Amino acid sequence: MPKPLAERMRPRSLLEVLGQEQLTGSDGLLHKLLSPPLPNIILHGPPGTGKTTIARLLARSTGSALHQLSAVLSGVADLKKVIRTLSQPTLGASGQPILFIDEIHRWNKAQQDALLPHLETGAMVLVGATTENPTYQLTAALRSRCQLLRLKSLEPAHIRAILERALKDPERGLGELDLEMEARAIEALSRWADGDARRALNLLEDLARSSAPGTLLTMESLGRLSARQDLRHDPRGDEHYDVLSAFIKSMRGSDPDAATYWLARMLTAGEPAEAIARRIVVFAAEDVGNADPRAITLAVSAAHGVQMLGMPEARILLAQATTYCASAPKSNASYAALESATRRVRETGALDVPLHLRNASNALARAQGHGKGYLYPHDFTGNIVAQEYLPAALSDEVYYRPAPHGAERVIAERLSYWKKRLG
Numbered sequence: 001m002p003k004p005l006a007e008r009m010r011p012r013s014l015l016e017v018l019g020q021e022q023l024t025g026s027d028g029l030l031h032k033l034l035s036p037p038l039p040n041i042i043l044h045g046p047p048g049t050g051k052t053t054i055a056r057l058l059a060r061s062t063g064s065a066l067h068q069l070s071a072v073l074s075g076v077a078d079l080k081k082v083i084r085t086l087s088q089p090t091l092g093a094s095g096q097p098i099l100f101i102d103e104i105h106r107w108n109k110a111q112q113d114a115l116l117p118h119l120e121t122g123a124m125v126l127v128g129a130t131t132e133n134p135t136y137q138l139t140a141a142l143r144s145r146c147q148l149l150r151l152k153s154l155e156p157a158h159i160r161a162i163l164e165r166a167l168k169d170p171e172r173g174l175g176e177l178d179l180e181m182e183a184r185a186i187e188a189l190s191r192w193a194d195g196d197a198r199r200a201l202n203l204l205e206d207l208a209r210s211s212a213p214g215t216l217l218t219m220e221s222l223g224r225l226s227a228r229q230d231l232r233h234d235p236r237g238d239e240h241y242d243v244l245s246a247f248i249k250s251m252r253g254s255d256p257d258a259a260t261y262w263l264a265r266m267l268t269a270g271e272p273a274e275a276i277a278r279r280i281v282v283f284a285a286e287d288v289g290n291a292d293p294r295a296i297t298l299a300v301s302a303a304h305g306v307q308m309l310g311m312p313e314a315r316i317l318l319a320q321a322t323t324y325c326a327s328a329p330k331s332n333a334s335y336a337a338l339e340s341a342t343r344r345v346r347e348t349g350a351l352d353v354p355l356h357l358r359n360a361s362n363a364l365a366r367a368q369g370h371g372k373g374y375l376y377p378h379d380f381t382g383n384i385v386a387q388e389y390l391p392a393a394l395s396d397e398v399y400y401r402p403a404p405h406g407a408e409r410v411i412a413e414r415l416s417y418w419k420k421r422l423g
Contacts, residue, residue, distance in 0.1 A: 005208075008172040008203040009165065010053045015059065015126050017050050018197075019158040020151050024054065027396050029149065034061050036213075038096060040119055040126040042104070042143070047347035048196030051129035054151075055100040058127060064098045071106035076114045086124055092180030097124045104128035105137035112142045119145050153195030160190040162197050163204055174208050181217040188222055243269075247322075248279065256326035263322050273314040280321045291331035291406030298324050329406030337400035344394065351391035386422040 001006075011017045014031065023030045033039060037056065045049040059066035067082045078315040086097045118124055126146065132265030135147055154162075163186055166173040181189075193200035194244075207217060215221075243265055250258035260269060266276055277299075284299035302321035306314040375385045388395055402412035 004202065005166060005173065005205040006198045008233055009162070009169070009201055011050070013056070014054070014057050016055060017057070018161055019154040020050055020054075023149055023151070024050075030054065030058070032137055033147070034058070035064070037122070038062055038098070038125045042128045042130065042134050042138065042146045042147040042148050043151060044130045044132065044148065046153045047131055048193075048200075049154055049196035051150040051151060051162055052100075052102060052254050055098070055127045055129065059098045059100075062098075062249075062308065064125070066098050066100055068100045068102070070302050071101055071103045071111075073108075076111055079111075079114055083118055083123065095398055096122070098127055099124045100127045100129070101411055102129050103131070105130040105132045105134070112139045116145070122213070130218065134249055154193075154197055155195070156187070156190040156193075158195045159197060159200045160186055163189060163200055165200055166204060174204075177208060177211075177213045179213070179217060182219070185217055185219050185222055188219060205300070232397070244279065246416060248283060248287075251280075251283055251322065251326040252330065254330065256323040259326040260319060261319060267315050267318070273306045273311055273318060274303075276318055277306045277314075277321070280318070280325060284325055286335045287330055287332055288325055288328045289331045289334045289408070290411055291329040291333075291403055291408045293407060295328045296418070300373075311394055329403070329408075331403035331406065331408045333402050333408060340399045344397065344399075348391075348393065351393055354388060354391065356387075357389065382421075384418055384422065 014028070015026065017024040020028075022028055025031075033041075041058075043054060045051060055068075056066060067085065068084065069078055082099060086099075102419075104112075115126060119126055128138075128146070134143055163181070167175070167179055167181060169175050189200060189203060192203065207221060211217060211221065243262055245265065247259060247262035250262055263276065265271070281296070281299045281303050284295040288295040299321050302317040305317045309317070355369045356371060356373040356375075358365065358370035361367045365371070375387050376384050377385050377387075379385075392399065401416065402408040404412060
């Protein structure tokens with residue numbers, strides 16, 4: 001069987017790698033690392049950005065034998081087999097042997113630690129590839145022995161150049177089919193790829209497979225591929241947290257349009273509606289707070305409604321809650337007050353509760369002075385009375401500082417009035 005188009009079109013030199021010029025350009029970091037000894041490297045970035053390609057090109061550029069493992073399918077036993085072969089000379093190889101481990105974040109701590117002794121002896125050079133943030137997914141010991149190189153998601157212009165190269169290349173690409181692609185269609189396909197060159201080439205190959213030689217590929221030709229527009233969104237990976245972060249920050253920035261866009265991104269990618277609803281409830285309390293107390297009521301109601309209805313109707317509730325919270329006045333005063341008070345608790349420890357605030361539920365407690373001198377606010381005008389409620393050591397501290405806008409402005413005015421009245 002012929003190799004897939006994405007495999008055939010892999011760049012044959014570092015300079016052919018598009019979108020990673022900060023690493024692969026003539027002045028890029030990788031060119032500076034090619035002189036021996038080659039360091040251990042972790043390549044991390046989104047799918048289809050060139051991690052495997054760069055690993056292979058590093059081996060070719062340094063004349064090194066390349067041994068490849070997939071962390072999804074292999075473990076320590078497979079690593080030991082590879083290590084045994086490293087002592088055997090490889091025909092035509094002059095550089096230090098390279099072990100390439102794809103999806104290296106899939107290995108657990110024990111498996112990652114099994115690499116360390118071999119990296120220490122210099123028996124091999126490790127090149128690992130991962131779509132996840134190595135700071136969270138790889139052990140500190142392994143990270144400290146490697147250079148971390150980040151690959152960026154490809155821009156549509158990069159994807160377009162790759163597609164055009166594949167259409168014209170008669171040796172590795174589709175040049176012999178004499179296919180043409182209208183500008184609108186190639187632009188659309190470049191966007192559908194979502195920064196993933198492999199995905200773009202797979203979609204182009206699917207389209208070419210069902211098209212006669214000499215065909216003009218149009219927007220109509222792409223219609224049947226629309227069902228394959230699965231968005232890149234691993235519910236446990238970095239992409240998930242990046243989109244969720246954009247969603248929260250758009251609401252916090254009072255931009256209902258952007259917030260709705262990121263909501264649509266999550267829903268289209270299959271993010272559970274219940275998970276989104278929980279985040280909106282947290283946002284309503286943390287970022288809207290008392291500036292608009294109705295936000296938390298709406299958010300909680302939407303969360304209950306999501307459980308009652310399920311998809312697809314639940315998305316309407318999420319849209320209402322999202323746009324309301326994004327458009328509401330903002331205040332994190334309640335959250336900030338809790339954080340400030342928590343810091344003081346950690347600094348001062350368990351200070352004594354003032355006697356007049358203690359529970360006087362039995363004779364012994366009352367004999368010890370619990371509750372003595374407590375002033376019941378409802379016995380006084382306006383249901384308020386001057387009285388100390390904090391431990392004596394903290395009597396002058398203020399934690400809750402209402403924002404001067406929204407409903408919290410009224411709260412601020414009320415608190416100010418009470419303080420003046422009570423002296």
